[in-house]
Amino acid sequence: MALQDNLVRDALLKLAQDDMPWDKTGEAVVWRRIFTVTMFKIPSMASQSWMIDGVDEFSCFGFLFSKKFLATIPHDLHLFATSRLLEDIERGFLSLGRKKATIEKLSDTDTVENMHLFLDTRLKDLGRPDNPQDRERMCEKIFAKSRGSFLWPRLVVQEFEDVW
Structure with a gap:
């Protein structure tokens, strides 16, 4: 702005x-x-x-x-x-009233695919882990701990970026 x-x-x-x-x-x-x-x-x-x-x-x-x-x-x-x-x-x-606010509800399942794509892509870019099966297991583990929050996977990936 x-x-x-x-x-x-x-x-x-x-x-x-x-x-x-x-x-x-x-x-x-x-x-x-x-x-x-x-x-x-x-x-x-x-x-x-x-x-x-x-x-x-x-x-x-x-x-x-x-x-x-x-x-x-x-x-x-x-x-x-x-x-x-x-x-x-x-x-x-x-x-706020119906004229000012509309609520659209999304469930965790609405974002699962996007979170998985994000994790898989970022981990692949970082070369972690080397093989696809291990990467898939890592994605699932990170996703399970996220409890539907997109912020958690982003923070985990950020940690991976910052460590050698």
């Missing part, structure tokens, strides 16, 4: 100059400062579409559904969010 919109870039640069200890501040405060106080006040935000990935990985996702935060979102800003469907998150999305 900052590359496309000078107002966004200037606002974020100004925010970065604040004396706020970003690494010691709670996520809700960071979100409020970046979005409510800064980004949502920029006129061009109303014509944008945003994607928020992994809502369930945000430690205080309840903040996203608070009336105080929702009231600050520009009316025409389009949001697309992904998350594992936890009960609190489903209630949060439903609190």
Whole structure:
């Protein structure tokens, strides 16, 4: 966004100059400062579409559904969010109303093929293990421990990339 919109870039640069200890501040405060106080006040935000990935990985996702935060979102800003469907998150999305939020449920089986392809391809690229049967067993082991989360296989592969 900052590359496309000078107002966004200037606002974020100004925010970065604040004396706020970003690494010691709670996520809700960071979100409020970046979005409510800064980004949502920029006129061009109303014509944008945003994607928020992994809502369930945000430690205080309840903040996203608070009336105080929702009231600050520009009316025409389009949001697309992904998350594992936890009960609190489903209630949060439903609190937005059917006109604002649509819930599409995916099961673990919907992502199995993609996760397997990702693992197999990355392990093959890394040359680990050498033979296809061992690689398949490794894929299955990693996948079994992922419990449906795509992040787990990515982190495991990243570990393989970082070791000699």
